[in-house]
Amino acid sequence: MMQRLTEKEGFAAFVLRMRTRGIGDQRLFSAIEATPRSIFVGGQPPEVAFGSRTVPIECGEVVESIDLQTGMIAALELEERHRVLEVGTGSGFTAAVMARLCARVLTVDRYRSLVENANARFAALGIGNVIARRADGRDGLPGEGSFDRIIAWAAFETFPRHFAERLASGGMMIAPVGPGDGIQTMVRLRKMGSRFEREDLANVRMQPLLEGVSAKL
Secondary structure, eight states, rough: OOOOOHHHHHHHHHHHHHTTTTOOOHHHHHHHTTTTTGGGGGTOOOHHSSSSSSEEOOOEEEEOOHHHHHHHHHHOOOOOOOOOOOOOOTHHHHHHHHTSSSSSEEEEEEEEHHHHHHHHHHHTTOSEEEEEEEEOOOGGGGOHHHHEEEEEESSSOOOOHHHHTTTTEEEEEEEEEEETTSEEEEEEEEEEEEEEEEEEEEEEEEOOOSSSSSSOO
16 A cells, blocks of 8 residues: 655655755755645645656646656756756646746646646746747747757657747757557757757657647546
């Protein structure tokens, strides 16, 4: 039987796991602590909300484990001046956390319900520098100008090079790359002037990025 934890105990266990994996950014931990995870994961108990597995949410979707979410946010190396694009809003949790670490976050999702719910949660928490929008995230939102950081939570068959055009100089993108029905690699691409440096971060299994927006949900 799964042990029942308090919110404080769940968060403490999560921080300990992260520290053993070499992530010790107190600024990031403070941003997560200030963003009540339970309201983003349907009131799941702390042992689930702060567990190391995916968590089901609305529209038949899931959000990645807080371990993976934290690891990838840490890998973005966010600064207060940064403008961030997130592809795959999900519950809005990662966007809310990132908004506490940077200047502005634009997060997009194909599901109207997820976007509306995320915006309601941002408003309830008084986070004014993040907005969720219903959109097809595959094109990188060219009308929005450049971004310092881009992160995607759905898999591309090959690295989306057109996203590189959305990165500002010195920018960075993290996205899962690989077959939609298999294991993918979280890839970090840094824009260094006119060239790019690639680094493979972790193996993952994520849903493929689907075309268009949902017609019903």
